[in-house]
Amino acid sequence: MAESIFGIHERALQIRTARGEVLANNLANADTPNFKARDIDFRQAISQAQESLSQSKPDLMKTNSRHISGFADATTESFLKYRVPTQPSLDGNTVETHVEKAKFMENAMQHQATLEFIDSKISGIRGALRGE
Amino acid sequence: MSMFNILDISASAMHAQTVRLNTVASNMANADSVSSNKDETYRSKQPVFQTILDGATNEPKGGVRIKEIVESQAPLKMEYNPNHPMANEEGYIYRPNVNVVEEMANMLSASRSYETNIEVMNTSKQLLLRTIQLGK
Numbered sequence A: 001m002a003e004s005i006f007g008i009h010e011r012a013l014q015i016r017t018a019r020g021e022v023l024a025n026n027l028a029n030a031d032t033p034n035f036k037a038r039d040i041d042f043r044q045a046i047s048q049a050q051e052s053l054s055q056s057k058p059d060l061m062k063t064n065s066r067h068i069s070g071f072a073d074a075t076t077e078s079f080l081k082y083r084v085p086t087q088p089s090l091d092g093n094t095v096e097t098h099v100e101k102a103k104f105m106e107n108a109m110q111h112q113a114t115l116e117f118i119d120s121k122i123s124g125i126r127g128a129l130r131g132e
Numbered sequence B: 001m002s003m004f005n006i007l008d009i010s011a012s013a014m015h016a017q018t019v020r021l022n023t024v025a026s027n028m029a030n031a032d033s034v035s036s037n038k039d040e041t042y043r044s045k046q047p048v049f050q051t052i053l054d055g056a057t058n059e060p061k062g063g064v065r066i067k068e069i070v071e072s073q074a075p076l077k078m079e080y081n082p083n084h085p086m087a088n089e090e091g092y093i094y095r096p097n098v099n100v101v102e103e104m105a106n107m108l109s110a111s112r113s114y115e116t117n118i119e120v121m122n123t124s125k126q127l128l129l130r131t132i133q134l135g136k
Helices: A002-006 A008-028 A042-054 A097-130 B004-029 B100-132
Strands: A038-040 A080-082 B045-053 B060-071 B077-080 B092-095
Touching (some): A002 A097, A008 A038, A008 A042, A008 B060, A097 B100, B004 B045, B004 B060
Antiparallel strands (some): A038 A080, B045 B060, B077 B092
């Protein structure tokens, strides 16, 4: 039931969180020699989520009829890609702090937008329940 | 939730940058510590950063750690100064191989990286609080 209320936003939030983690890791390793910056391909990850949603294929196993159907934690590892640096550095590190900062900010904004969507869903349902 | 992971990642990076600032401070403080023989002379200390890897998969797990602190192999500066109290029999003193300009650049880089990680932490905190406020 829960996935029909929040729709794709539930999955989007998981992917956003995972992407934030990857970008934070890039920024943390900005001075580590031979570290290669990575990123999650959001488009691919969300289109796969959309697909499994439209086919209503919940990937949580139900062993009891009263179990609630839902998604397992979104695995985003298959969508991890390496970033191509614009200016290669001597120590083999491909983190460009300005690029990563921009991506992190972008991801935070979109995370906030997703939260906003979920919030408005909740208040919509609350309004309907109260008969306002 | 796994969002708390971001805070761990940033915290590990802040710790690593603090160690780097510490070595810079140590190097700068000892930049003029002369001595009368090669072995006793202070050598510039440099931290080596390493990504924290998952033991089983060898994939980056998130965060950074200090692998080791190495002593610079750059040659010591020998100076002929027979009037110096630390001069040896030949009249030479040894100065540390600390490059002050390099250390200044190192310090700026470390403090900028530290700031970046604070910003990441702040943003994550806001998102977490926003998530907690959902539906209120």
